[in-house]
Amino acid sequence: MDAQAATLIGAGLAAIGAGMAAIGVGNVFGSFLESALRNPAAADGQQGRLFIGFAAAELLGLLSFLIAILLYLKAA
């Protein structure tokens, strides 16, 4: 396998992380909604924490996207 092909496969593998982060972000919002519907009065006060969790989960997906695009641009 030549180096370019390996780089492109690596870019594809790195992109899996973006999908994993999608699960994480879905988990954050899903859990928030689940508990917000149980206690709607307390939901508004937790919006800051919701977005902190969202930002943390999203960052990891964006990092894997970054690695993927760096590898892709290196190969292309």
Added chain:
Amino acid sequence: MSAEAGKFDPMHQFTVEPIAKLFAIDGREVWLTTSAVWMAAAAIILWLFMLGGMKRQLVPGRWQMAVEGFTGFISSMMSTNIGSEGRKYTPYVFSLFMFILFCNILGMVPFALGGLHPLTVTSHFTITGVLAVLSFAIVLVVGFWRHGLHFFSLFVPHGTPWPMIPFIAPIEFVSFMVRPFSLGLRLFVAMTAGHVLLEVFANFIVQSSGAGAAIGLPVGLASMALMIGISALELLVAGIQAYVFALLTSLYINDAVNLH
């Protein structure tokens, strides 16, 4: 991307073009670039927006309500995250939020005037990195100013059992030092990813026009519908990323003001 270039290049939209040479310092040339022009445009539009709403009428009009919505949003965020001390830092976080928001939204403007296509300024790590370092510098200055060397107790959370301190402190230190990178990187990658996605779907539409009616029409129409949806999503992301940047900055300032 331009049609005559032939090859599809989704990263071409992020190139910063020089417009005019301003001056040279010690043999290094300083140019006016498209990036600078779009930042200036964002700043001017932001200035006009604020100017129209800062009339302080007793019965606010629509414009004043819009501006007061933004200021109230940020100042309530500061007071919930930092407390009464947060008022001092509200102007900085407000300017940060509004500048990032306007840059993000200006980058979404869907037209090109005479070759001057909209450049999303926040899709460059140089810009977001400088903003993040600015926030980080404020945290350091405020932290050392208020607490002196006691600021280092940030690395040892309350109630840590003493055998755990050698393990917890390095982890806390790394997570503290990585903040400017994660802050700048998040905004830059989110904006870049969204614009690459838009470019890919725009390319699908252009390419499908050459594939004949049987294949081209369904593919083109589906791509068009998706692109409208993704544009709406990108507007949401533009707002959320500006909010997240401001929120995390306020949390970091809270660490410096109140320790933890």
